[in-house]
Every structure is written in C-alpha cells, then in structure tokens.
Amino acid sequence: MKTTPNVLSIVLAGGEGKRLYPFTADRAKPAVPFGGNYRLIDFVLSNLVNAGYYKICVLTQYKSHSLDRHISQSWQLSGLAGQYITPVPAQQRLGKRWFTGSADAILQSLNLVYDENPDYIIVFGADHVYRMDPEQMVEAHIASGASVTVAGLRVPREEATAFGVIQAGEDNKIEQFLEKPAEPPSVPDDPEVSFASMGNYVFTAQALIDALKEDSENENSNHDMGGDIIPMFVNRNEAYVYDFSSNFVPGETSRDKGYWRDVGTVDAFYEAHMDLISVHPVFNLYNQKWPIHTAETGNLPPAKFVKGGIAQSSMVSAGCIVSAGTVRNSVLSENVIVEEGATVEGCVLMPGVRVGKGAVVRHAIVDKNAQITEGQIIGVDRALDEERFSVSKGGVVCVGKNETV
Known part of the structure; x- marks a missing residue:
C-alpha cells in the first residue's frame, strides 16, 4: 500500500x-x-x-x-x-x-x-x-x-x-x-x-x-x-x-x-495578458480540469453591452458596462465602465476603472479605480504620454491606482 x-x-x-x-x-x-x-x-x-x-x-x-x-x-x-x-x-x-x-x-x-x-x-x-x-x-x-x-x-x-x-x-x-x-x-x-x-x-x-x-x-x-x-x-x-x-x-x-x-x-505583465485573449490562447484560463481558483464574484451582475457597445477579442469580467463604446484586444476586470464613444484597445483595465466619453486608451495598463475623464487620449503620442505617465520600455502606458486623468 x-x-x-x-x-x-x-x-x-x-x-x-x-x-x-x-x-x-x-x-x-x-x-x-x-x-x-x-x-x-x-x-x-x-x-x-x-x-x-x-x-x-x-x-x-x-x-x-x-x-x-x-x-x-x-x-x-x-x-x-x-x-x-x-x-x-x-x-x-x-x-x-x-x-x-x-x-x-x-x-x-x-x-x-x-x-x-x-x-x-x-x-x-x-x-x-x-x-x-x-x-x-x-x-x-x-x-x-x-x-x-x-x-x-x-x-x-x-x-x-x-x-x-x-x-x-x-x-x-x-x-x-x-x-x-x-x-x-x-x-x-x-x-x-x-x-x-x-x-x-x-x-x-x-x-x-x-x-x-x-x-x-x-x-x-x-x-x-x-x-x-x-x-x-x-x-x-x-x-x-x-x-x-x-x-x-x-x-x-x-x-x-x-x-x-x-x-x-x-x-512581461502586459504580454502575459495578451497571451490570454486569442481564439486559441497561449494560456487557457478556461481549463476547468485544472481550474485557477479565486474569490467568488457571484454577487456581481453579468457584463452588459448597451447602445451598440462592443467588445472584440477581449475578456470582459462581471459587472462591466460598455455603453456605446468599443473594446478590442483587451482584458477588463470587474466593474469597469466604458462610456459612450470611448475606445479601449490593447489594454489591461483593473477593477473599477472608468473610461469617460470619447476617451481613447491604447496599449495601457490602468490600475484599480482609476478614472479616465472625458476626451482623454492615452497611448497614441508616446512623447506626450511620457510627460504624464510612467511608460515601459515596450511602450506600455501605466496609469496608477485611484488616479484621475
């Protein structure tokens, strides 16, 4: 035995x-x-x-x-x-x-x-x-x-x-x-x-x-x-x-x-997120035979897309609302809100992030509860981004926790 x-x-x-x-x-x-x-x-x-x-x-x-x-x-x-x-x-x-x-x-x-x-x-x-x-x-x-x-x-x-x-x-x-x-x-x-x-x-x-x-x-x-x-x-x-x-x-x-x-x-943190979102991901979070466990999110409502809001090639968590906005090639944590006319592309948005009307956010990691205000443009002009934010060697714009920009 x-x-x-x-x-x-x-x-x-x-x-x-x-x-x-x-x-x-x-x-x-x-x-x-x-x-x-x-x-x-x-x-x-x-x-x-x-x-x-x-x-x-x-x-x-x-x-x-x-x-x-x-x-x-x-x-x-x-x-x-x-x-x-x-x-x-x-x-x-x-x-x-x-x-x-x-x-x-x-x-x-x-x-x-x-x-x-x-x-x-x-x-x-x-x-x-x-x-x-x-x-x-x-x-x-x-x-x-x-x-x-x-x-x-x-x-x-x-x-x-x-x-x-x-x-x-x-x-x-x-x-x-x-x-x-x-x-x-x-x-x-x-x-x-x-x-x-x-x-x-x-x-x-x-x-x-x-x-x-x-x-x-x-x-x-x-x-x-x-x-x-x-x-x-x-x-x-x-x-x-x-x-x-x-x-x-x-x-x-x-x-x-x-x-x-x-x-x-x-x-490396950013690239690991991008590994998650392809049709056949390099790392598959959906393998239920060897699950990755974490906190239950049962009290959160499902993600919602209204007024033509869309998400393509992305992971969108519970509690998110995309209202007449566009999300592409991104990972959205719980309770993220993307408002009318906003574009989020190639981003990692942590819990509670809000992207305001008409804002453009590209190639960025936005930490918990940060607020991107109406009309802001992030990740388009590197020189301007470097004046305002921390930018990685690979060009990833970093917006800190609880920041309002």
Whole structure:
C-alpha cells in the first residue's frame, strides 16, 4: 500500500516587485490583479490545492494588507480536516529585524515546520503565471533521493542569459547553478536549449532545516534560496533538476502545455495578458480540469453591452458596462465602465476603472479605480504620454491606482 508523504508547502510572497511599479506602489507583487478575476498568487495556490496539498504557509512582508485580505477572504479551507492556507508575516522571532532574504524568511518561520513535522517541503514563488501539478515533482524528488529538486524550464540558449541556469548531467543531477551566465550550458539532449530555474523547489525537510541553519551563520551569505541555499546542495552533489516539460496537467492543450511566465516587469505583465485573449490562447484560463481558483464574484451582475457597445477579442469580467463604446484586444476586470464613444484597445483595465466619453486608451495598463475623464487620449503620442505617465520600455502606458486623468 502506497504511503502518502507528509508535505508542507511554503509560498514565498514577500517580494517588493520594484520592476512592476506603479502597480506595486500600494500592494505586494503577488497581490497584483491579473487576468480579469485573479491575483498573481492565485496561480501557485491553485496548483498546490489542485494537487491535493492543503497545508500551505504564505510568507509575506512588503505591503501585505491586500494580499492577506485576499487569502483570508478567498482561500478558506477546512480547518477541521487539518487544511489551511495562512499568511505568515515577518514575526521577528530571531531578533528585531525583518526578513533579509528568502532563505532567512523560511529560517525565521521554522516554528511552522516544527509544528507540522513534514517529510518534504515544497517552496514555490508567488508571482508567476503557469499551471503545474506539483505532486509529480514531489514524486520525482522522492525517487531521486536528492536533498533538493529544482524545477527547470526549457528555454532557448540565447534567452537563458536572463535567468538562473541549471547545468545537469544525463541523470538529472545538477552539476552547476549559474546566475545569468554569458554562455549558458545546454540541456543534455538539446544543444540549443538550457534549463532555466523556475524558482520552484522540493526539499527533504531535514536537509532544508540543516542548510538554513548553516547559511544563517555565514556572514557572507545573502540568505537567498536561489543564490545561496541551492548552490550549497549543488556543491554537495545533492541537487537534481525536474524537467517542467515532463509535467502533465489535466485539460492542457499542445498550445498551452509548458506555459510559464515571469511577470516581474510591466512589459512581461502586459504580454502575459495578451497571451490570454486569442481564439486559441497561449494560456487557457478556461481549463476547468485544472481550474485557477479565486474569490467568488457571484454577487456581481453579468457584463452588459448597451447602445451598440462592443467588445472584440477581449475578456470582459462581471459587472462591466460598455455603453456605446468599443473594446478590442483587451482584458477588463470587474466593474469597469466604458462610456459612450470611448475606445479601449490593447489594454489591461483593473477593477473599477472608468473610461469617460470619447476617451481613447491604447496599449495601457490602468490600475484599480482609476478614472479616465472625458476626451482623454492615452497611448497614441508616446512623447506626450511620457510627460504624464510612467511608460515601459515596450511602450506600455501605466496609469496608477485611484488616479484621475
């Protein structure tokens, strides 16, 4: 009879997200709205829950109120069955200091590990868009006998210079872990492809505990999981790679299999939204065999289109009203209003945005409750946009939360 291992999941959600500013000015990066109805953290939590992992600690730090509220309101599991998803703020258990790195965050939260006494610990990031069955990675970790298994994403070698890169042998043992190398090593079976670290790890529990304590005594360490803890295991020949391309998710298609996006920059965040809206999307939010869970919106009325208002190649959430306006190639979160004669094209509009009469908004991300007043033109003249707004390298205009323009 197969014995089910005791697994504790730790989600690292303390990131400040400076590269995603201004959308992280008032919230932690994992709390940033995404895809109409979701927050970024919903993707990792959905993957864990769908796989049957119901003991989840979310380590928070930076401007965490919005994130804490979302978890408490949207992710209630059955405490009677020993199930929980709980936000864990920095508690200063080891002195009057905040988390100094991702490894230090777990070190300061080891009381949670001791309480649960797990066999294995999943450590995942909170700000990537993807589907994954982590149980398959846990099974691969157990079979390998490794101290840590690192999820590896196959990327073209020329793109791998932007990632932490894994050099692995034929047996998947990690030989080197390199941070943004100029000459990335290739995977064993394809000279044009490299393994990029996804920032997802599975540890044998005691091995992680021992490594964290050892790292805490190293004054030269940055106390970072990817920069310090993983190389420690690599140097001991105790680290293996898990090939993400081998992961099977129910309901996936050949088009969205293996999809993973780091949305840490404005341009990447924008492009990930554009991946959602094609007829055959690169990432399919409509896969109900592996759903992405979030807060219920049952109290909101359906989206409404009146006076000839239209939306083409777009996702329009509950509570939206398009009144004699035009929406194309865009993602509208709940309660967005597009008024008469307004045009919204190639945009991401977060909850509660209002676009006034005759306004034109193109190639923009507009944060929660922002008001675009009558006749405003955004995303047409870059020089003018740069005088008024933050504009990304890729030309995406950013309108901040609660702004009126």
